[in-house]
Amino acid sequence: MKGMLEWRLVVAIPELCIVGGSNCLLSQGWVRQLKAVNQEAFEIRNLSIGAATSLIGIYRILNGEIPNGSIVIWEYAINEANHHKSGQSAETLFYYLDWFLELCALRDISVLPLLFWNLDEQLSNKPSQYRREINRRFASRGLEPIDFGPKLKEFAGEKKQDVKALYRDRAHYKLGTGFPRRIALQVFGNLRAARIPQRLTSFAGRELRLLRPEVLETGRFKNSILDAGIYDFSAPIRIRAKGKLLAGFVIAAKTGGAVDVFVDEHNIGAFSVQSPPSVQQPDRLLKHLVFWSNGVAPIEVEREIDISRSRSEEKPIVQNLFSWHAAEGSGEQDALVAILIES
Structure with missing residues (x-):
């Protein structure tokens, strides 16, 4: 009508x-x-x-x-x-x-x-x-x-x-x-x-949270499958947290370096954030770091997590699908995305 x-x-x-x-x-x-x-x-x-x-x-x-x-x-x-x-x-x-x-x-x-x-x-x-x-x-x-x-x-x-x-x-x-x-x-x-x-x-009663620094992002990582704010490792990063530290999400890079991770001022290790040099992989990509292992309970955080560029001359912890070629690592393109905490 x-x-x-x-x-x-x-x-x-x-x-x-x-x-x-x-x-x-x-x-x-x-x-x-x-x-x-x-x-x-x-x-x-x-x-x-x-x-x-x-x-x-x-x-x-x-x-x-x-x-x-x-x-x-x-x-x-x-x-x-x-x-x-x-x-x-x-x-x-x-x-x-x-x-x-x-x-x-x-x-x-x-x-x-x-x-x-x-x-x-x-x-x-x-x-x-x-x-x-x-x-x-x-x-x-x-x-x-x-x-x-x-x-x-x-x-x-x-x-x-x-x-x-x-x-x-x-x-x-x-x-x-x-x-x-x-x-x-x-x-x-x-x-x-x-x-x-x-x-x-x-x-029951547990919660997972993504935690990030209480500062402005230093940039964004964006491609066809990911768009995330990032915090580069050029300056120390501090995240206030309380709970179990389960993992970290990072942008790994072929020219990446290593970072020291501190929990309440205690150094839990230096970790490579360098991706393998394979030509089949992109220069930068999202990866995860695992901060606990079989038979060892996740680390309890009471106050804060600090992450800074490692100055150690010793080989860092290199987890699966990360790499370490110290001479190639300029550390200019790797970055933090977030930390995973269970509370």
């Missing part, structure tokens, strides 16, 4: 956030394939970062990048298995995973876990402690992951291919084999299986 107002029904499109590692970032990988089969059923946001673990998922949530009530695809297993192989304890990896799931539960975020395997694991008959326990961890929270370890073997059998032919290298699935699309179809078909994780009674 002329003059009658027209009403349009606007239906919100569910938001689907992907948090994982470099297999989620390949130009024609499974995420691109998922977007192709999605047909606008979901708004897809890819928040993945190479070499990351559940700690980066925690950062994304606490930084407000994953909306309450959304669906999250978790894909850190292959990276966490690599971190475990390189010396990080399963205890710390699972503690961060439990916290990630707890944060999702508190925000009504549904989770669908994907378990990718690196080539060495795929060919081995001796699963690591991390692999032996990861499925049970998710099941204890009411989640059912999609395990692509056995699914890759099934796919190889169907195509009459060697398992090795489905890998580009030891940590990445090969493109053009059809397996990335198989992943995408499997994920899309299982999205209804995403669930809000069950709470852990042991976490």
